[in-house]
Amino acid sequence: MAxxxxxxxxxxxxxxxxxxPAGPPPATVNAVTTDTTTADPEQLRSAxxxxxxxxxTFRTPFRTPQVEAAFRAVPxxxxxxxxxxxxxxxxxxxxxxxxxxGTAISxxxxxxxxxxxxxxxxxxxxxxxxxxxxxxxINAALLAELAGPAGKVVTIEIDGDLAAGARAGxxxxxxxxxxxxxxxxxxxxxARAPYDRIIVTAGAWDLVSAWWQQLAADGRLxxxxxxxxxxxxxxxxxxxxxPGRMVxxxxxxxxxxxxxxxxxxxxxxxxxxxxxxxxxxxEP
Ligand SMILES: C[S@@+](CC[C@H](N)C(=O)[O-])C[C@H]1O[C@@H](n2cnc3c(N)ncnc32)[C@H](O)[C@@H]1O
Numbered sequence: 001m002a003x004x005x006x007x008x009x010x011x012x013x014x015x016x017x018x019x020x021p022a023g024p025p026p027a028t029v030n031a032v033t034t035d036t037t038t039a040d041p042e043q044l045r046s047a048x049x050x051x052x053x054x055x056x057t058f059r060t061p062f063r064t065p066q067v068e069a070a071f072r073a074v075p076x077x078x079x080x081x082x083x084x085x086x087x088x089x090x091x092x093x094x095x096x097x098x099x100x101x102g103t104a105i106s107x108x109x110x111x112x113x114x115x116x117x118x119x120x121x122x123x124x125x126x127x128x129x130x131x132x133x134x135x136x137x138i139n140a141a142l143l144a145e146l147a148g149p150a151g152k153v154v155t156i157e158i159d160g161d162l163a164a165g166a167r168a169g170x171x172x173x174x175x176x177x178x179x180x181x182x183x184x185x186x187x188x189x190x191a192r193a194p195y196d197r198i199i200v201t202a203g204a205w206d207l208v209s210a211w212w213q214q215l216a217a218d219g220r221l222x223x224x225x226x227x228x229x230x231x232x233x234x235x236x237x238x239x240x241x242x243p244g245r246m247v248x249x250x251x252x253x254x255x256x257x258x259x260x261x262x263x264x265x266x267x268x269x270x271x272x273x274x275x276x277x278x279x280x281x282x283e284p
Contacts, residue, residue, distance in 0.1 A: 037086075041077050044089035048076075051091050052115050063119045070145035071115065079136040079169035080108060096136060097162060106162050108136045109201060113235075120237045120249070121197050121222050123147055128192065130214065131155040132185030133201035137166030141175050143199070153178045154192050156185040167282035180282040188214040195219060203233055207246070215240045220249075 038044060049071045077088035080096070087094060097106040118139075123129055125148035131140055134157035143153045155178060157163040163182035170178045181189055185200070186208045193214035198221045200211075205226040215221060221238045237249030 039085050041075055041085055041089070044077075044085060045072060045075065048089045048091060048111060052112055066123075066146055067115055067118045067142075070118070070142045071111070073145050074138060074141045075173050076108070076138055078172040079138045079141070079166075081165075081169070096165075097159070106135045106159065108138055114139055114142065117199060117201075117222055117224075117235050118142060118146065120235060121199050121220060123151075123197050126150040127196040128152045128194070128216070129154070129197045129199070130189060130192070130195040131199050131201060132188075133157065134166040134180055135162055135201070137169040137175075137178070137180070139199075139201060140166065140178050140180070141170060141173055144175050144178050149177075152192065154181060154189050154195075155179070156181045156183050156189060158182070158184055163282055167284070171284060176284040182282065186210065190214060198222070200224065207238070212240070212244075212246065217243075221246070 049068060052071065053068065077083070077085045080088040080094060083094065091111050093110045094108040095104045095106075096108060097104070099105050121129075123143060123146035125146075127147045129143050129147050129151065131143060131153065132155075134140055134155035137155065140153055140155040143155075144151070147153055155166065157166055157180065160182050163180055167180040170176070170180065179192070183189070185202065188198070188208075188210035190210070190213075194216035195214055196216050196219050198211050198215060198219070200221070200223045202224075203226050204223050205228065207221070207223060211221050211223075217240065219240045221240070222235060223238070224233050224235045226233050238246040239249055241247050
């Protein structure tokens with residue numbers, strides 16, 4: 001008999017809790033499972049993928065079978081140790097680190113947003129991909145699924161503890177080949193450049209030159225861009241058409257939320273990671 005996995009709405013705000021998008025709580029989600037509630041990661045993973053598939057928050061949830069397959073493959077709970085498995089697969093932002101004053105510093109982004117940005121990025125097998133803002137490492141694992149064994153994924157995280165956590169999660173889930181670098185993503189990672197794709201998952205209000213310079217010909221950069229004075233953030237794709245010329249693609253339609261203090265841009269306001277100069281690779 002088909003029944004439901006119910007994604008519960010949890011209290012908002014505090015560290016270690018989930019945070020939903022603005023507005024009313026998400027509707028209960030219908031998914032094909034054998035139990036009304038389950039702690040089975042595989043069932044929850046499948047239910048989350050079904051949920052994203054059925055959402056119309058973004059214009060095109062799961063436009064491609066590749067992104068859907070990546071979501072069905074990556075065991076999110078291994079990247080969120082200490083959280084209950086239902087929380088790990090909840091279709092909500094999961095705050096993973098707070099500052100002393102309670103401000104959220106890092107999070108696992110909302111799965112709908114992650115899916116939409118991956119669709120924009122259009123990673124192909126064999127691509128060299130740079131991610132800025134590793135946080136838990138979940139998105140890096142999704143990128144590794146998309147780039148395949150012939151591809152290369154490097155992810156940068158400015159916070160030393162978070163970088164170590166991302167490394168541990170990727171190891172636990174078997175993504176030893178993903179490179180985690182503790183560094184300031186505003187510098188990119190020239191050692192592995194050029195990249196066919198660069199995805200920024202920390203908010204930005206300008207495009208730093210390192211990203212342009214480290215993109216391969218015909219490369220694509222995805223940035224959640226804070227639009228000056230509007231309070232809006234849109235994930236925008238920039239395609240490198242020719243050296244020195246980036247052309248914008250389609251933005252996401254929705255406002256982007258999510259926790260994570262953006263410490264990168266512009267350069268004058270950037271806070272440097274005290275433990276990671278020069279860039280420090282995390283041993284797999
Ligand atoms: C919203 S989280 C990223 C979500 C993540 N990619 C995921 O899979 O869910 C943003 C992350 O960017 C990191 N960050 C902020 N500024 C950064 C910078 N200049 N360089 C590298 N990482 C940065 C934060 O520490 C935080 O962990």
